[in-house]
Amino acid sequence: MKLNRTSFSAAAVLLASVALPGISQATVTVLGWPGGSEETALRATVEAYNAQSGIADADKVELLFFNRDGFFDKLQADMAAGSDAFDVNLVATYSIGRYAPYMEPVDLGADAGKVFGESVLKTMQFDGKQYGVPTDLSLHFMYYRKDLVDALMQDDAAKKKYAEIAKEHLGKDLQPKDPDSWTWDDWAATTLYFSKQVNPESPVRYGTVLQMKNLLFNMMVFQSLPRSYGADWTDKDGNVTVDSDAYKTGLELYKKLYDAGASPKDSLSYEYAETNAAFGSGQAATALQWNAAAADLTNAEKTPAVAAVTGIVAPPSGPKGRADHIHGLGLGLNKNAKNKEGAVKFLKWLATEDAALLYARSGGSPALAPHVAAKVSKERPDLVKLGEFASQYGYVMNGATSANALSVYELQAKEFTGYWAGQQSLEDALAHTKTGMQDLLKK
């Protein structure tokens, strides 16, 4: 019996030391975004923070990760239960309002604005208060095939065909243009021209790859189109304006392109990964896709078919100019943190230029002010474009950081995909969305 007890105790100690190597000494626990470049960058940054001579043992940072799948659902359950297992937690622009009741605002100091720019800091704000340090920014690039567009621009017969297709399908007189000066109509005409179903002579099967799966993130990709026509979720008085002409134009254009065969038939089940695979196969001329795909789509080892001929520009323009959805991942303060002082100290440090540059050099994707981004332009040229697009075209819809922002995206995804799939009319889809949004945004 004594032996059993001894063995049991030894096993327990062994297990505890293996399973909880850091937590036993952890003083500021940070719950980060698991997997991918964000985790790698955060690990390197935290290591540098802990190595600083001025950081007391009591303020050293330990990292905590759990699975990406259902991350925000699990986080919500944890925070609602009043968990103090972490002092600092991940937060995203579209979920700040949902987690704000369980978090505390942080004052990052005046210099944070100089490092990130005010529009980027805004991605971590709710009710005018700063809830986190923006660590990684996501927006969209228009990826296109330089070789195909160049060939089109130099071929008179192709230009004639392009003009005929634009007239027939869009009812407009258009000529091929440089992608950086595309309007959405120019882009649409290009995608139709490069679709076999419309133009059997097309060198590729599809003109674009639309992400049309019933998935909230696909609404973020889509909404820059109506936004450039002036769309917003609400007007300044808080009235829902999703039934605007701008939204109608965007939704109709997507459906027109899908029905015409400009995007793969299975586009209604496509999201990030499928779009990368389609564009990477060399069978699509354009793709509006997340900036995170740039590294793969321009890497000759990962995407040999198109890496050398992939061009990147900001999304096309509409009557109200160009618009690019931005949202950020960041780190903020848990209301139930055990070591608030240490956590705030870490967050303030994370918002300094040195920390942001270190995070960028370690593989993260922070949106940095132009003069800061210039300091890492050699190692991370993509961050220059990221910062440039974010500051010039970045926007956050009214209400998109509210407590029910995610639910609004979910609702839009369901109703809009229902319209694209032909299950309901545009008017019904917008009416259902408006009613649902009124309910969600008033809560």
Add this chain to the structure above:
Amino acid sequence: MAIVNRAEGRAYLTPLVGFLLFFLGFPAAVNLVYSISTVSFETLRSPSLSGLGNYAAVLADREFWGAVSFSMRFGVLTALAECLIGLFLAVFLTPLLAKRSYLMAPLMLPLMVAPAMIGLMYRLVLHEFAGPVPYYLFEWFGDSPAFLDVDNAFRTLLVVEILQWTPFAFLLFYMAYAAIPLEVREAASLDGASALKALWWIELPLMLPTLVIAFFIRFIDGFRVFDNVYALTGSGAGGSTTSLSIYIYQAFFKGGAIGKAVAASVVLFLASLAVLYGLNWITGRGRR
């Protein structure tokens, strides 16, 4: 004379009842309270009672009935197909498996894969630019159907589910078929029964309890489907592939409508209970 008296029976049952009360009874009680409350993630510990409004909201929700319809069709069709194919395979392959039992292992392989992984696998297999199926269809016929568009998604999901779970039905039927005493078959043969007649009048009736059980297990599994559907199509364009489990998950986590989601789960629980009682009644009648 009873093997154990009433007092001893109670004593033996106490741990089980305690276990059930603690691990099932407590969450069930909380669920019942939530289902008649206004509750959000902020007020999980202090829900305010609001009557049967959540049940009314669920029963008036067209999406709920859409999800019920999807789950019902999915459950019935997959259970039927799996049982029919499983039965055919059991009868057809029994002589072969009697001699080469090692063939059973590859037949059981699909059961070893988690449904979510199956969903992800088919996302790849059916992808127009990365999947082998569309690749060969384009090679041979110059075109490939949209497996996951709104018209075909339901059929594709059915096939994926059936391919994974038919081995389960087959396994049960094979064991039941192989367990039929040889003397019974010999007697039927001596009486001049053809193989088909022996199957219809002797073997199938003997396998009936297994057939019923397998059908209901597969129906329940199909009815509450979540993983592979969620991985493959999510809730589908316009919510066209929303199963009841996906409906509850989305209402709870995505919509934050906790009371409504829990009310839907209570409705599902009651429906399941009715099905189980039905099953019990059918099998009990069979024994009599």
